[in-house]
Amino acid sequence: MSTRLAVTGAGTVLSGDIAAPLVIGADTVVCDDGVITAVGSHEELSGLVESADQVLDAAGSTLAPGLIDSHCHVVLGDYTPRQKTVDFLASYVHGGITSVVSPGEIHAPGRPHSAAGVKALAIAARSCFENFRPGGMRVHAGAVILEPVLRPHDFAELQQAGVHLAKFGFGLYEDPATGAPQVRWAQEHGITVMCHSGGASIPGSKPITPEHLLELAPDVCGHINGGPTSLPDAGVDTIIEQTSMALQLVQAGNLRSSIRILRKAHDEGRLDRIVIGSDTPTGTGVMPLGVIKTVAELSSFSGVDPALVWAAASGNNARTWGLPAGFLRVGSAADLVVMDAPWGSTADDALGALRIGDIPGISAVVCGGEVRALLSRNTPRAARLASATPALAHLTATH
Incomplete structure (x- = not known):
């Protein structure tokens, strides 16, 4: 049975590509059966988002390849x-x-x-x-x-x-x-x-x-x-x-x-x-x-x-x-991380945190198109937290 995950609301999207590390103009990624099938704006991809089995809202934080x-x-x-x-x-x-x-x-x-x-x-x-x-x-x-x-x-x-x-x-x-x-x-x-x-x-x-x-x-x-x-x-x-x-x-x-x-x-x-x-x-x-x-x-x-x-x-x-993941682009394995500046950081986002040596707070990890972690038990708490619809109660327990 086909499953679709849509990740929306990203403030910044990293590509994983050393030649062009940012995906300009994108805030949404759609994944079907564990593979990224669309990257773009929510406006462009709204129909795909509406048909998704699971929606992960990045709440303005950073989306990156795992x-x-x-x-x-x-x-x-x-x-x-x-x-x-x-x-x-x-x-x-x-x-x-x-x-x-x-x-x-x-x-x-x-x-x-x-x-x-x-x-x-x-x-x-x-x-x-x-x-x-x-x-x-x-x-x-x-x-x-x-x-x-x-x-x-x-x-x-x-x-x-x-x-x-x-x-x-x-x-x-x-x-x-x-x-x-x-x-x-x-x-x-x-x-x-x-x-x-x-x-x-x-x-x-x-x-x-x-x-x-x-x-x-x-x-x-x-x-x-x-x-x-x-x-x-x-x-x-x-x-x-x-x-x-x-x-x-x-x-x-x-x-x-x-x-x-x-x-x-x-x-x-x-x-x-x-x-x-x-x-x-x-x-x-x-x-x-x-x-x-x-x-x-x-x-x-x-x-x-x-x-x-x-x-x-x-x-x-x-x-x-020669691995299937590592890039945030169509055709790559849907392995993704949602992260933000940690609580208490002087930075405004994940890249700013990394720039000053702070470890970002991870609020979601996607492996093979499936949300596998919310509220990382190992990083500091992210300033902005991703949320899943339908809710994933088994992943939302605090540290």
């Missing part, structure tokens, strides 16, 4: 063994995160290193999360952890099973540079490769230097600002200037480094390469607000327009990993 956490350490199910926390992913939805990308299920206890084992773990994780959406979010799981035992036929098998993610940096390589064949074979089979960078993050892993990265040539330089230990400035600049890798900035990294990288990318016209993630749960902890906190920090300290930084945490991530 955040994508491009570095989230899932394992299996909504549980993290690293922090022994249950329902952490559902809690991340209350931080405006509507999709996450796994960098490999590296925190699985007893993680295997054999070819059969790493393939089985990737395929199982991907398959489980295909059938499970904690809190409504999409979990892009099953990143195969590259190991020296993997051969081209293994990547063909993974491709056939639908695995399209890989992570380099936690395999049993004596010298990380010798992993270049596995990186190439993965890429040849349509798999996007993220590579660890900087110092070692867990016992048994090895630092990945700029020289290693140049040799490996992954698609994404994971946590280039540190995970948690950053590469040296000169090495970072080499990666920025001499490669086309996506440049991932994470909450669980070095803030000074991330601000410098963002400013350099902005000044040199490379913002399309900036992607944002939390790199949690890790030793840093479980952080439902990890991505929106990063957006606030980068916006306030770097001077870069927060609408652009939001696009780096949504549309840039979607484009880099």
Whole structure:
């Protein structure tokens, strides 16, 4: 049965597109069966709004594509063994995160290193999360952890099973540079490769230097600002200037480094390469607000327009990993966030709050065209609150 959601009354609409981060003249979005089908003014779309099964009134606040956490350490199910926390992913939805990308299920206890084992773990994780959406979010799981035992036929098998993610940096390589064949074979089979960078993050892993990265040539330089230990400035600049890798900035990294990288990318016209993630749960902890906190920090300290930084945490991530969400435009998955300046802020709206480093208050989260959260239990209370018609009593309880 077809279902329609209309979101109306937005004061500002963010597109998620780094080239044009605002949707000028729009205050209404219509979603059918989990996909955005119309974006425009209420006057233009009034007929569609009237036929909607559910109407969400943004009350003059800001409407944006949901955040994508491009570095989230899932394992299996909504549980993290690293922090022994249950329902952490559902809690991340209350931080405006509507999709996450796994960098490999590296925190699985007893993680295997054999070819059969790493393939089985990737395929199982991907398959489980295909059938499970904690809190409504999409979990892009099953990143195969590259190991020296993997051969081209293994990547063909993974491709056939639908695995399209890989992570380099936690395999049993004596010298990380010798992993270049596995990186190439993965890429040849349509798999996007993220590579660890900087110092070692867990016992048994090895630092990945700029020289290693140049040799490996992954698609994404994971946590280039540190995970948690950053590469040296000169090495970072080499990666920025001499490669086309996506440049991932994470909450669980070095803030000074991330601000410098963002400013350099902005000044040199490379913002399309900036992607944002939390790199949690890790030793840093479980952080439902990890991505929106990063957006606030980068916006306030770097001077870069927060609408652009939001696009780096949504549309840039979607484009880099080929995801269905991340943009607020016709044809994209209907994953949306309604937010405003928090109570007590000196800012007038969500973008103003981000500009001064305040975390916006989230008053609604939509995943797959369904309202999944009202009155976020993790952000401050929004100055203006979204309301749903018909009422969603099960979502309107206070913190």
